[in-house]
Amino acid sequence: MADVTFTVDGKKLTAPAGTLLIEACRKAGIEIPAFCYYPGLSLQAACRMCVVRQEKVPKLQTACTTPVAEGQVFITESAEIAQARKSTIELLLGNHPLDCPVCDAGGECELQDMTFKYGAGESLYTEAKQHREEQQWSPAVFYDRPRCILCYRCVRMCGEGMDVWALGIQNRGARAVIAPNGGDQLDCEQCGMCIDVCPVGALTSGSYRYKTRPWEMNHVSTVCTHCADGCKVTLGVRQSNDGSTIIRADNRDKSGINGDFLCAKGRFGFDFVESGDRLTKPLVRDAQGKLESATWEHALRFAAARLKEIRDAKGGSSIGIIGSNTTTNEENYLLQKIARTVLGTNNIDHVRTADYATFSRALAGKASRTVGLRGIAEAPAILLVGSNPTDEHPLLAWELRADVRLNRARLYIANTAEIKLERQARAALRVPPAGYTQLTGYLAGGKSSISDTTFRDALLAEESLVVVIGPELSGATLQSLIEWGLGREHVKFALLGDFANSRGAADMGLSPDLLPGYVPVTAPGDYAAEYPNLPRAPGKSLPEMLSSKLGALLVVGADPVAQQNVAPDVLKSTFVIVQDLFLTETAAIADVVFPSASLYEKTGTVTNTYGDLQLAKKAADHAGVKTDFEILVRLADALGADINKLVPFGKSSVTADLGQSRGAQAGEADRHAVWLAAQGLEPKLSPFDPIAVLDEIERLVPGYKLDRLNLFCGNDVATEPGFVPVSALTATATIEPAHDGLFTSGLLSRYSPALKDLEKHQSAVPAVAVAD
Amino acid sequence: MTNETMSVFSTELSARFDKLVAKYPVRRSALVPMLLYAQDEVGYLSDAVIADVADRIGITELDVRNVATYYSMLRFKPAGKYNVQVCTNISCMLRGGYEIFEKFQDELGIGHKGVSTDGVFSLEEVECIGACCWAPAIQVNYDFHDDLTPEQVPGILEQYRAKAAQGGKNA
Numbered sequence: 001m002a003d004v005t006f007t008v009d010g011k012k013l014t015a016p017a018g019t020l021l022i023e024a025c026r027k028a029g030i031e032i033p034a035f036c037y038y039p040g041l042s043l044q045a046a047c048r049m050c051v052v053r054q055e056k057v058p059k060l061q062t063a064c065t066t067p068v069a070e071g072q073v074f075i076t077e078s079a080e081i082a083q084a085r086k087s088t089i090e091l092l093l094g095n096h097p098l099d100c101p102v103c104d105a106g107g108e109c110e111l112q113d114m115t116f117k118y119g120a121g122e123s124l125y126t127e128a129k130q131h132r133e134e135q136q137w138s139p140a141v142f143y144d145r146p147r148c149i150l151c152y153r154c155v156r157m158c159g160e161g162m163d164v165w166a167l168g169i170q171n172r173g174a175r176a177v178i179a180p181n182g183g184d185q186l187d188c189e190q191c192g193m194c195i196d197v198c199p200v201g202a203l204t205s206g207s208y209r210y211k212t213r214p215w216e217m218n219h220v221s222t223v224c225t226h227c228a229d230g231c232k233v234t235l236g237v238r239q240s241n242d243g244s245t246i247i248r249a250d251n252r253d254k255s256g257i258n259g260d261f262l263c264a265k266g267r268f269g270f271d272f273v274e275s276g277d278r279l280t281k282p283l284v285r286d287a288q289g290k291l292e293s294a295t296w297e298h299a300l301r302f303a304a305a306r307l308k309e310i311r312d313a314k315g316g317s318s319i320g321i322i323g324s325n326t327t328t329n330e331e332n333y334l335l336q337k338i339a340r341t342v343l344g345t346n347n348i349d350h351v352r353t354a355d356y357a358t359f360s361r362a363l364a365g366k367a368s369r370t371v372g373l374r375g376i377a378e379a380p381a382i383l384l385v386g387s388n389p390t391d392e393h394p395l396l397a398w399e400l401r402a403d404v405r406l407n408r409a410r411l412y413i414a415n416t417a418e419i420k421l422e423r424q425a426r427a428a429l430r431v432p433p434a435g436y437t438q439l440t441g442y443l444a445g446g447k448s449s450i451s452d453t454t455f456r457d458a459l460l461a462e463e464s465l466v467v468v469i470g471p472e473l474s475g476a477t478l479q480s481l482i483e484w485g486l487g488r489e490h491v492k493f494a495l496l497g498d499f500a501n502s503r504g505a506a507d508m509g510l511s512p513d514l515l516p517g518y519v520p521v522t523a524p525g526d527y528a529a530e531y532p533n534l535p536r537a538p539g540k541s542l543p544e545m546l547s548s549k550l551g552a553l554l555v556v557g558a559d560p561v562a563q564q565n566v567a568p569d570v571l572k573s574t575f576v577i578v579q580d581l582f583l584t585e586t587a588a589i590a591d592v593v594f595p596s597a598s599l600y601e602k603t604g605t606v607t608n609t610y611g612d613l614q615l616a617k618k619a620a621d622h623a624g625v626k627t628d629f630e631i632l633v634r635l636a637d638a639l640g641a642d643i644n645k646l647v648p649f650g651k652s653s654v655t656a657d658l659g660q661s662r663g664a665q666a667g668e669a670d671r672h673a674v675w676l677a678a679q680g681l682e683p684k685l686s687p688f689d690p691i692a693v694l695d696e697i698e699r700l701v702p703g704y705k706l707d708r709l710n711l712f713c714g715n716d717v718a719t720e721p722g723f724v725p726v727s728a729l730t731a732t733a734t735i736e737p738a739h740d741g742l743f744t745s746g747l748l749s750r751y752s753p754a755l756k757d758l759e760k761h762q763s764a765v766p767a768v769a770v771a772d
Numbered sequence: 773m774t775n776e777t778m779s780v781f782s783t784e785l786s787a788r789f790d791k792l793v794a795k796y797p798v799r800r801s802a803l804v805p806m807l808l809y810a811q812d813e814v815g816y817l818s819d820a821v822i823a824d825v826a827d828r829i830g831i832t833e834l835d836v837r838n839v840a841t842y843y844s845m846l847r848f849k850p851a852g853k854y855n856v857q858v859c860t861n862i863s864c865m866l867r868g869g870y871e872i873f874e875k876f877q878d879e880l881g882i883g884h885k886g887v888s889t890d891g892v893f894s895l896e897e898v899e900c901i902g903a904c905c906w907a908p909a910i911q912v913n914y915d916f917h918d919d920l921t922p923e924q925v926p927g928i929l930e931q932y933r934a935k936a937a938q939g940g941k942n943a
Contacts, residue, residue, distance in 0.1 A: 168838035181834040
């Protein structure tokens, strides 16, 4: 809409006509207090905190419901307005306990801040307060009724934001309360968004409440380790006896691709880090055949000696490497580099949850045909094929709902089953079981068993389209769908995988036939010079490795024995090395086990399934474990590899200014560091610095040309798979989507009591409701 | 739509509801009248009533409860066969509404929102029932009794007790 000019507190502001005054002011740096207003949700105008004086209007107006128009004049701070706000607070405090020092929200409570600002600490009410006992609605959500100020944020967040509608308001007046849908229980997706948006201490989190104070924690922005959406998450950590402990997870600063959104896994599922089952010492199988704890030096030396022996005796092709979907790009890159240059094998693979290789190949050479999550979130039309984002990609589901609600986007869904997002869809197509193969033919207007033509007509009428493809589509099916889209203008694609860095694992060349950036090993290009000893023949895939009685198997952050249902004696004659957080089924049969750090305990980059690259920062610390990066460097060192070639650290042609020219000013020093990091010139002083490998990734991997300043500032930066060379894939890969739900996350959720509790609660709730 | 044989409502009321939900531009507009008619037939808003109404409109039970709990005239526990509602708002109060209310309390041995042990009567102190011109007034189910004195109270109760004994229908 056209811009209009209006005056706020004597300042001329400009904003598109119809913008809400409160938003226009916030953009201009004028803070108007509000409890009930929440960006992106419907307007409530219930709290009366945002009242402002508008010229020529007799009464104070609520800034949250006033659209700006040409020539309006507002005053947002005056004695009159302060008095009005003070009175509102006084009313709110009429029944609100004044015990901030014992309240869980103390220190980050909007009511506390407002009382501090406008001062209504003393009430004129003499009536006794109506005290009510606190209620527990689920393992995650507690409700303290007297603290509630009835702003309706939770009700709207649950209904509009999450499309769950599990919260309501019951009774009226002074007796009104927030009520959950299951009587005294909450039957919902347990995302905790209601707790997150609560401006006071009325809704509190089962995992965080009364454990600490906000100012006692360090807050570290990193990336969630669960699904492939890659939400940015702020972890509150505190020192503990064996490192530092994560106390809570949220994203209240609303930065990152997810804004303030987190699902149950991101918000509550961090406790696997503290699980008593974590491995904290290296294990080596002794003469009696038992896994016994050992020192790092002994374990590394033992593992390296055996690996070397096997490599030298039987050749690199007798060694297999299985990588992870949750380790960082740098670790994955280093792993395949060690495999290909130190161990001399292309036997490297990972558990594939989506066919990224076909995806990249189909899009090879086509620039701007992929779309990151931000692009999906504002697309005018989206076709979702397969998957159930509500369970498997909660952030995608959230963005799609918001896009439909706020931007009137048109969502088209083609799925074999009915999924919840169809409630937002403009049209839904029921694909026959195993019928995705016919979808392209149907869309292209050819013969197919799908007869619903209205869906196709509506879809083809769209000028631009984002196609989000579930992991059910792979190989030729996936390729033909992409080819159909490439034949049309303004069609972009995204492919859905399953774990935090599945996309990164594929991008970084954890494949027997593809180098990082999907460069085929048969035609390695630049890698030929970079990787001495690079074998030119494709290696064995994961199932082949498990069935071909290899001499040695190095497994990093994966559990192929459980995942592939391998009989225990298959790997009997194979020397197995495992790096993992827990004693997995694979680790249990291994000869050497190294305890590794989780994504929350390391620094590095991860790529979400949409190709958005983000920086994960070390938040927690666990005594005894090492990052996979460090373990790999130490292992390569023990194997006798030249670490300087493996990790480009230390002095190179560019010498960085280490502070010689720096002034005494702290601000100047910071600017200095920021500039160095942005230019990739910050000193990498140790071989354990993953950023040194990021430099090499940036230099060698097509598609990873990065905006480093943004990346290091904690933003997501786009990667582009569209420049990979066209190549034929040698083998059809087995794609095994994990289909994790709201409370499961592969191995990690098995060690998360919080997620187990939520799952138990949700499976029990319907029974409770019936018994009522 | 609920299967008719499963409905907690009579066939007549079900038919009436079917018409009602189709009458408004938005189905949920029928919610408040439906709750009132359902209460008249069933006596109170049981869980089954709430579930049935929610199903007929196509909203959640929580939505129904959100609305129902707002209104003091909708109840979630059974009332007596004859629900005595005594007005104590200003006109009735000035003309002795509280004396009437106290007399009912004494006669029935129950207080506000109480139900007599035989289940025939329940008693409620209510807001204005719109009979100010004939204050003090009471309402028994949908029957008005106005310009009362405490002395008339036993007679009124007797009249309904007799009706109840005959197994008479709601007034």
